[in-house]
Amino acid sequence: MPEQQNIEYKSSWHEEYLDWICGFANAQGGKIYIGKDDSGNVIGVNDYKELMEKIPNKIKNHLGITADVNLLQKNGKHYIEIVVTPYSVPISLRGRYYYRSGSVKQELTGTALNEFLLKRAGHTWDDVVEGDATFDDIDEATIKKYLRKANEAGRLPDVDGLSTLELLDKLRLTKNGKLKRAAIVLFGKDPGRFYPNTFVKIGKFEDDDFTIRFQEMEDGNIIQLSDKVLRALDYKFLIRNISFVGMNRVETLEYPIPALREMILNALIHRNYMGAPTQLRVYDKKLFIWNDGGLPETITLQQLKQSHSSHPRNPILAGACFLGGYIDSWGSGIMKIVDSCKLAGLPTPEMNEKEGGFIVTLFKDKISEEQLQLLGLNDRQIKAVLYAKERGKVTNKEYQEINNISKRTAAYELVELVETHKIFKQQGESVGTYYEIL
Numbered sequence: 001m002p003e004q005q006n007i008e009y010k011s012s013w014h015e016e017y018l019d020w021i022c023g024f025a026n027a028q029g030g031k032i033y034i035g036k037d038d039s040g041n042v043i044g045v046n047d048y049k050e051l052m053e054k055i056p057n058k059i060k061n062h063l064g065i066t067a068d069v070n071l072l073q074k075n076g077k078h079y080i081e082i083v084v085t086p087y088s089v090p091i092s093l094r095g096r097y098y099y100r101s102g103s104v105k106q107e108l109t110g111t112a113l114n115e116f117l118l119k120r121a122g123h124t125w126d127d128v129v130e131g132d133a134t135f136d137d138i139d140e141a142t143i144k145k146y147l148r149k150a151n152e153a154g155r156l157p158d159v160d161g162l163s164t165l166e167l168l169d170k171l172r173l174t175k176n177g178k179l180k181r182a183a184i185v186l187f188g189k190d191p192g193r194f195y196p197n198t199f200v201k202i203g204k205f206e207d208d209d210f211t212i213r214f215q216e217m218e219d220g221n222i223i224q225l226s227d228k229v230l231r232a233l234d235y236k237f238l239i240r241n242i243s244f245v246g247m248n249r250v251e252t253l254e255y256p257i258p259a260l261r262e263m264i265l266n267a268l269i270h271r272n273y274m275g276a277p278t279q280l281r282v283y284d285k286k287l288f289i290w291n292d293g294g295l296p297e298t299i300t301l302q303q304l305k306q307s308h309s310s311h312p313r314n315p316i317l318a319g320a321c322f323l324g325g326y327i328d329s330w331g332s333g334i335m336k337i338v339d340s341c342k343l344a345g346l347p348t349p350e351m352n353e354k355e356g357g358f359i360v361t362l363f364k365d366k367i368s369e370e371q372l373q374l375l376g377l378n379d380r381q382i383k384a385v386l387y388a389k390e391r392g393k394v395t396n397k398e399y400q401e402i403n404n405i406s407k408r409t410a411a412y413e414l415v416e417l418v419e420t421h422k423i424f425k426q427q428g429e430s431v432g433t434y435y436e437i438l
Helices: 015-026 048-063 110-120 140-153 164-170 181-187 222-237 257-270 315-323 333-343 369-374 379-391 396-403 407-420
Strands: 007-010 030-034 068-074 077-084 096-101 104-108 200-205 212-218 240-245 248-253 278-282 286-292 350-354 357-363 424-427 434-437
Touching: 015 030, 015 048, 015 077, 015 096, 015 104, 048 068, 048 077, 096 110, 104 110, 140 164, 140 181, 140 222, 181 222, 181 315, 200 222, 200 257, 212 222, 222 257, 222 278, 257 278, 257 286, 257 315, 257 333, 257 357, 333 357, 369 379, 379 396, 379 407, 379 434, 396 407, 407 424, 407 434
Parallel strands: 007 030, 200 278
Antiparallel strands: 030 077, 068 077, 096 104, 200 212, 240 248, 278 286, 286 357, 350 357, 424 434
16 A cells, blocks of 8 residues: 555654654644555564654653554564544644645644644634734724625624624624734724735736736725725726627626636635735736635645535634625635636636645636647647637638648547537538638
C-alpha cells in the first residue's frame, strides 16, 4: 500500500519524525510505520526493543501527548507502528506547530498559524472582539442600506425601532457591548484603520500577465466594496455590448452582473482577513478574482462545483450577510456564478486554489483555443473551429486541406463537432454543405 494522507513509511527512526507526529496530531491523525520502505514493504528494524521504549518517551516529553506504539512482525522482520490520534488543542514541538495537509508536513507560521490557533480555541477571526473599536467607528448609512436589503429579503424580522447596539447584538456582531471584527469589516467607517489589507486591487492586464494598462484600489466596508468594485468594473474596466430589441437600445456587460456580484461578495466574505488583499485582474478575454485563504478541508474542488454544505471561514460575517439578503447559506454561490455564465452563453468558469488562496476565473470567448482544449477537441478540430471563427464557415474540403486528412475522417470529425460538442451547425445540402459556429 502506498503512502497516503494519514500513512507515512520510514525505514528507520530519526528524532525529526516527531515533526510528523505533531503534524498528524494537529490534523486528522495518522500512522507512521518504522521499518517499511516507501512502497510499504517491511524491511525491519534491528533496534526495535530500544525503540519501543525510546519512541513513547520522546513523544510524551517533547509533544506532551501519548500515542499507541505497537511492535509488529512479518516474515520474521520486526517493524513499529505509531498510531497518532487527532487533538482538539494545538500541539507544538519546541514552540513550533506542524500540520499534515495531504501527503505533506507543513510548519504553520504567520497568518496560517494565527488562524489555526483561533480555530483550536473554538474561535474564528471574525468572532474576536476588536478592543480598540467603538460605536463611533460604525457607519450609520451602511446600516440603513443593509436594513433596506434585509427587508427585501425578508430574513431579518423584528428590527424596527432597534438601536444600532441592539441590531448588532441581534446579528451576533457584539459581545458584552463590544464590537467584534465582523462588525468592523461589514459596517465600519474605515476598516482599513484596523485591518490594513481589507481593500480590493483591480488591474487591467495584457495577456502576458505582467504589463498593467491601468489599475485602481477600492476600500471601505463589505457593503460599500460590493458596490464600488462592481461600479469600477462597469465604468472603467469592462466593455458594454450594445444591441437592440425593436427600437430599444440594450446595453450589457461582457460578463453577467449576477456572476460578478456573487464573485465579489464570496471573495470579501470568505477571505482570510489576516492575509493579502483581494485582487481582481481583468484581461481582454477573461477576468479572475483571488482572495487569500483556500477551501475548507472538508470541501474539495469537485464538491465545490456541485451542491454542497456551507463551511464559511468567517461564520459570523457570513451569517449577517445571509440575514441581509446578500448571500445564501447553503453553499450555492459557485453554482450561481456557473449558471449565470451559462445563461449568458459564456464558457464554464474555472475554480482553483492558488498561492494559498482561492481563484474564480470567467471567460469571455467560448471559441478560444484554451476553451476548445478544455472541451476535449483534438488538434484538427480546434484548427477547424478557429478557421470557421475567422472566415465564418468551413467545408469538408477545407477541413481536409487544413488538416491533410481524408474526406471520411473529416466527415466523422465534423459530425462530432455538430452532434457531440454542439459547436457547429450544418448548413446547405450535398456539395453545398458547410458548417457554421452555433
